[in-house]
Protein backbone atom coordinates (compact mmCIF):
# COMPACT_ATOMS: atom_id res chain seq x y z
CA UNK A 1 0.00 0.00 0.00
CA UNK A 2 1.30 3.50 -0.84
CA UNK A 3 1.87 5.76 2.13
CA UNK A 4 -0.69 8.59 2.53
CA UNK A 5 0.06 11.58 0.33
CA UNK A 6 -0.36 15.19 1.16
CA UNK A 7 -2.67 18.12 0.63
CA UNK A 8 -1.48 21.66 0.10
CA UNK A 9 -4.00 24.48 0.17
CA UNK A 10 -2.31 26.99 -2.07
CA UNK A 11 -3.11 30.71 -2.04
CA UNK A 12 -2.61 31.91 -5.61
CA UNK A 13 -2.98 35.63 -5.03
CA UNK A 14 -5.42 38.13 -6.48
CA UNK A 15 -4.98 37.38 -10.19
CA UNK A 16 -1.71 38.47 -11.68
CA UNK A 17 0.99 35.80 -12.04
CA UNK A 18 3.46 38.33 -10.62
CA UNK A 19 1.59 38.23 -7.33
CA UNK A 20 1.87 34.45 -6.84
CA UNK A 21 4.56 33.57 -4.30
CA UNK A 22 7.51 31.32 -5.16
CA UNK A 23 6.30 28.91 -2.49
CA UNK A 24 2.88 28.64 -4.14
CA UNK A 25 4.46 28.17 -7.57
CA UNK A 26 6.66 25.36 -6.33
CA UNK A 27 3.78 23.68 -4.45
CA UNK A 28 1.78 23.59 -7.68
CA UNK A 29 4.79 22.35 -9.68
CA UNK A 30 5.29 19.42 -7.29
CA UNK A 31 1.65 18.27 -7.27
CA UNK A 32 0.17 15.17 -8.90
CA UNK A 33 -3.27 16.80 -8.86
CA UNK A 34 -4.43 20.40 -8.90
CA UNK A 35 -8.04 21.02 -7.83
CA UNK A 36 -10.00 24.28 -7.93
CA UNK A 37 -12.79 26.30 -9.51
CA UNK A 38 -12.31 27.14 -13.19
CA UNK A 39 -11.47 30.80 -12.55
CA UNK A 40 -8.54 29.86 -10.31
CA UNK A 41 -7.33 27.01 -12.52
CA UNK A 42 -7.39 29.39 -15.51
CA UNK A 43 -5.44 31.95 -13.46
CA UNK A 44 -2.55 29.49 -13.01
CA UNK A 45 -2.86 27.60 -16.32
CA UNK A 46 0.60 28.71 -17.48
CA UNK A 47 2.11 27.02 -14.39
CA UNK A 48 0.56 23.64 -15.16
CA UNK A 49 2.64 20.90 -16.81
CA UNK A 50 1.88 17.22 -16.12
CA UNK A 51 -0.43 17.68 -13.19
CA UNK A 52 -3.90 16.18 -13.48
CA UNK A 53 -6.45 18.97 -13.15
CA UNK A 54 -9.88 18.68 -11.53
CA UNK A 55 -12.15 21.70 -12.03
CA UNK A 56 -15.15 22.22 -9.80
CA UNK A 57 -17.96 24.72 -9.45
CA UNK A 58 -18.70 27.32 -6.78
CA UNK A 59 -20.83 25.75 -4.05
CA UNK A 60 -19.11 22.35 -4.43
CA UNK A 61 -16.32 23.10 -1.98
CA UNK A 62 -17.07 20.15 0.32
CA UNK A 63 -17.05 17.69 -2.60
CA UNK A 64 -13.73 19.11 -3.83
CA UNK A 65 -12.07 18.70 -0.45
CA UNK A 66 -13.43 15.14 -0.08
CA UNK A 67 -12.00 14.31 -3.50
CA UNK A 68 -8.63 15.78 -2.49
CA UNK A 69 -8.63 13.68 0.70
CA UNK A 70 -9.46 10.55 -1.32
CA UNK A 71 -6.61 11.23 -3.76
CA UNK A 72 -4.16 12.03 -0.97
CA UNK A 73 -5.16 8.80 0.84
CA UNK A 74 -4.07 6.94 -2.30
CA UNK A 75 -0.61 8.49 -1.98
CA UNK A 76 -0.94 11.54 -4.24
CA UNK A 77 0.27 15.04 -3.65
CA UNK A 78 -2.75 17.31 -4.15
CA UNK A 79 -2.92 21.09 -4.40
CA UNK A 80 -6.24 22.75 -3.73
CA UNK A 81 -5.92 26.22 -5.20
CA UNK A 82 -7.63 29.07 -3.37
CA UNK A 83 -7.81 32.65 -4.68
CA UNK A 84 -5.86 35.23 -2.69
CA UNK A 85 -5.00 33.68 0.68
CA UNK A 86 -6.55 30.39 1.88
CA UNK A 87 -7.22 31.86 5.35
CA UNK A 88 -9.21 34.82 4.08
CA UNK A 89 -12.66 33.48 3.18
CA UNK A 90 -10.74 30.70 1.44
CA UNK A 91 -10.40 26.91 1.49
CA UNK A 92 -7.96 26.56 4.41
CA UNK A 93 -10.44 26.04 7.24
CA UNK A 94 -12.68 23.62 5.33
CA UNK A 95 -9.72 21.37 4.48
CA UNK A 96 -8.53 21.34 8.10
CA UNK A 97 -12.08 20.84 9.42
CA UNK A 98 -12.63 17.75 7.26
CA UNK A 99 -9.18 16.34 8.05
CA UNK A 100 -9.77 16.95 11.76
CA UNK A 101 -13.13 15.14 11.52
CA UNK A 102 -11.34 12.10 10.07
CA UNK A 103 -8.33 12.39 12.37
CA UNK A 104 -6.23 10.63 9.69
CA UNK A 105 -2.55 10.70 8.77
CA UNK A 106 -2.55 12.86 5.64
CA UNK A 107 0.05 15.64 5.72
CA UNK A 108 -1.37 19.09 5.17
CA UNK A 109 0.19 22.47 4.49
CA UNK A 110 -1.43 25.87 4.06
CA UNK A 111 0.52 27.98 1.58
CA UNK A 112 -0.27 31.67 2.14
CA UNK A 113 -1.06 34.06 -0.68
CA UNK A 114 -1.51 37.79 -1.30
CA UNK A 115 -5.08 38.46 -0.23
CA UNK A 116 -7.30 40.77 -2.28
CA UNK A 117 -7.25 43.56 0.27
CA UNK A 118 -3.46 43.85 0.11
CA UNK A 119 -3.44 43.95 -3.67
CA UNK A 120 -6.32 46.43 -3.75
CA UNK A 121 -4.80 48.64 -1.04
CA UNK A 122 -1.58 48.90 -3.05
CA UNK A 123 -3.57 49.97 -6.13
CA UNK A 124 -5.39 52.63 -4.10
CA UNK A 125 -2.27 53.93 -2.33
CA UNK A 126 -1.89 53.35 1.43
CA UNK A 127 -5.41 53.15 2.88
CA UNK A 128 -4.72 50.28 5.34
CA UNK A 129 -1.84 51.77 7.27
CA UNK A 130 -3.80 51.81 10.52
CA UNK A 131 -5.80 48.99 12.18
CA UNK A 132 -8.31 47.53 9.79
CA UNK A 133 -11.10 44.98 9.58
CA UNK A 134 -12.10 42.79 6.65
CA UNK A 135 -15.82 42.05 6.50
CA UNK A 136 -17.57 39.90 3.92
CA UNK A 137 -21.05 41.05 2.94
CA UNK A 138 -22.04 37.54 1.85
CA UNK A 139 -24.68 36.08 4.14
CA UNK A 140 -24.51 32.65 2.53
CA UNK A 141 -22.65 31.08 5.49
CA UNK A 142 -23.09 33.79 8.19
CA UNK A 143 -26.40 35.32 9.37
CA UNK A 144 -26.91 38.90 8.14
CA UNK A 145 -27.62 40.10 11.71
CA UNK A 146 -24.04 39.11 12.68
CA UNK A 147 -22.60 40.93 9.68
CA UNK A 148 -24.51 44.10 10.64
CA UNK A 149 -23.14 43.89 14.20
CA UNK A 150 -19.58 43.52 12.92
CA UNK A 151 -20.00 46.44 10.51
CA UNK A 152 -21.33 48.67 13.26
CA UNK A 153 -18.62 47.69 15.77
CA UNK A 154 -15.85 48.18 13.22
CA UNK A 155 -17.27 51.55 12.14
CA UNK A 156 -17.65 52.73 15.75
CA UNK A 157 -14.11 51.61 16.60
CA UNK A 158 -12.48 53.60 13.81
CA UNK A 159 -11.14 50.62 11.87
CA UNK A 160 -10.50 51.12 8.18
CA UNK A 161 -12.98 48.61 6.72
CA UNK A 162 -12.48 46.40 3.68
CA UNK A 163 -15.65 44.92 2.23
CA UNK A 164 -15.32 41.59 0.40
CA UNK A 165 -18.12 39.98 -1.63
CA UNK A 166 -19.91 43.37 -1.81
CA UNK A 167 -22.71 42.38 -4.16
CA UNK A 168 -23.75 39.80 -6.69
CA UNK A 169 -26.42 39.85 -9.37
CA UNK A 170 -28.90 38.29 -6.93
CA UNK A 171 -27.68 39.88 -3.69
CA UNK A 172 -27.93 43.68 -3.78
CA UNK A 173 -29.62 44.58 -0.50
CA UNK A 174 -26.61 43.94 1.76
CA UNK A 175 -24.40 46.61 0.21
CA UNK A 176 -27.13 49.27 0.36
CA UNK A 177 -27.79 48.44 4.03
CA UNK A 178 -24.05 48.46 4.82
CA UNK A 179 -23.64 51.92 3.29
CA UNK A 180 -26.51 53.18 5.47
CA UNK A 181 -24.90 51.76 8.63
CA UNK A 182 -21.41 53.02 7.81
CA UNK A 183 -22.62 56.52 6.89
CA UNK A 184 -23.96 57.00 10.44
CA UNK A 185 -20.42 56.75 11.84
CA UNK A 186 -18.30 58.22 9.08
CA UNK A 187 -20.21 60.41 6.63
CA UNK A 188 -17.29 62.03 4.82
CA UNK A 189 -14.50 59.45 4.59
CA UNK A 190 -12.76 58.43 1.34
CA UNK A 191 -13.83 55.13 -0.18
CA UNK A 192 -11.84 53.15 -2.75
CA UNK A 193 -13.33 50.61 -5.13
CA UNK A 194 -11.24 48.13 -7.11
CA UNK A 195 -12.73 45.58 -9.47
CA UNK A 196 -10.49 42.81 -10.87
CA UNK A 197 -7.43 44.12 -9.04
CA UNK A 198 -4.20 43.04 -10.83
CA UNK A 199 -6.26 41.20 -13.49
CA UNK A 200 -7.10 42.23 -17.04
CA UNK A 201 -9.98 44.71 -16.90
CA UNK A 202 -8.91 46.23 -13.59
CA UNK A 203 -11.16 49.20 -12.72
CA UNK A 204 -10.83 51.63 -9.83
CA UNK A 205 -12.68 54.56 -8.35
CA UNK A 206 -12.12 56.83 -5.38
CA UNK A 207 -15.34 58.19 -3.96
CA UNK A 208 -17.32 58.59 -0.71
CA UNK A 209 -20.11 56.59 0.93
CA UNK A 210 -22.60 59.23 -0.34
CA UNK A 211 -21.64 58.67 -3.97
CA UNK A 212 -20.55 55.02 -3.84
CA UNK A 213 -23.54 53.71 -5.79
CA UNK A 214 -22.73 56.00 -8.72
CA UNK A 215 -19.99 53.41 -9.34
CA UNK A 216 -22.27 50.39 -9.13
CA UNK A 217 -21.17 49.27 -12.60
CA UNK A 218 -17.83 48.21 -11.12
CA UNK A 219 -19.20 46.63 -7.94
CA UNK A 220 -19.66 42.88 -8.15
CA UNK A 221 -18.13 39.68 -6.77
CA UNK A 222 -14.75 40.65 -8.25
CA UNK A 223 -14.66 43.92 -6.33
CA UNK A 224 -13.20 44.95 -2.98
CA UNK A 225 -14.24 48.22 -1.36
CA UNK A 226 -12.08 49.99 1.22
CA UNK A 227 -13.80 52.48 3.53
CA UNK A 228 -11.31 54.85 5.14
CA UNK A 229 -11.49 56.09 8.74
CA UNK A 230 -11.80 59.70 9.90
CA UNK A 231 -8.07 60.31 9.39
CA UNK A 232 -7.93 58.95 5.83
CA UNK A 233 -7.54 61.53 3.07
CA UNK A 234 -7.12 61.69 -0.69
CA UNK A 235 -4.04 63.05 -2.46
CA UNK A 236 -4.25 63.02 -6.26
CA UNK A 237 -5.93 59.65 -6.88
CA UNK A 238 -4.46 57.95 -3.78
CA UNK A 239 -6.11 57.21 -0.43
CA UNK A 240 -3.79 57.66 2.53
CA UNK A 241 -4.46 56.61 6.13
CA UNK A 242 -1.68 58.11 8.25
CA UNK A 243 0.08 55.87 10.78
CA UNK A 244 0.58 58.80 13.15
CA UNK A 245 4.13 60.02 12.35
CA UNK A 246 2.93 63.61 11.91
CA UNK A 247 1.18 63.55 15.29
CA UNK A 248 4.18 62.01 17.06
CA UNK A 249 7.19 63.58 15.36
CA UNK A 250 5.88 66.24 12.97
CA UNK A 251 7.30 66.57 9.47
Ligand SMILES: C[S@@+](CC[C@H](N)C(=O)[O-])C[C@H]1O[C@@H](n2cnc3c(N)ncnc32)[C@H](O)[C@@H]1O
Pocket residue numbers: 014015082083084085086087088089090114115116117120163164165166194195196197198199220221222223224225
Ligand atom coordinates in the same frame (compact mmCIF):
# COMPACT_ATOMS: atom_id res chain seq x y z
C1 LIG B 1 -14.70 34.41 -1.40
S1 LIG B 1 -13.70 35.83 -1.25
C2 LIG B 1 -12.12 35.09 -1.42
C3 LIG B 1 -11.01 35.99 -0.98
C4 LIG B 1 -9.65 35.41 -1.22
N1 LIG B 1 -9.43 34.20 -0.45
C5 LIG B 1 -8.54 36.41 -0.89
O1 LIG B 1 -7.77 36.17 0.04
O2 LIG B 1 -8.47 37.43 -1.60
C6 LIG B 1 -13.92 36.61 -2.82
C7 LIG B 1 -13.87 38.12 -2.69
O3 LIG B 1 -12.51 38.57 -2.66
C8 LIG B 1 -12.41 39.81 -3.30
N2 LIG B 1 -11.45 39.70 -4.42
C9 LIG B 1 -10.77 38.59 -4.77
N3 LIG B 1 -9.93 38.84 -5.79
C10 LIG B 1 -10.08 40.15 -6.09
C11 LIG B 1 -9.47 41.02 -7.05
N4 LIG B 1 -8.55 40.57 -7.90
N5 LIG B 1 -9.84 42.32 -7.08
C12 LIG B 1 -10.77 42.79 -6.20
N6 LIG B 1 -11.37 42.01 -5.27
C13 LIG B 1 -11.04 40.71 -5.21
C14 LIG B 1 -13.80 40.19 -3.80
O4 LIG B 1 -14.42 40.97 -2.79
C15 LIG B 1 -14.47 38.84 -3.89
O5 LIG B 1 -15.87 38.93 -3.79
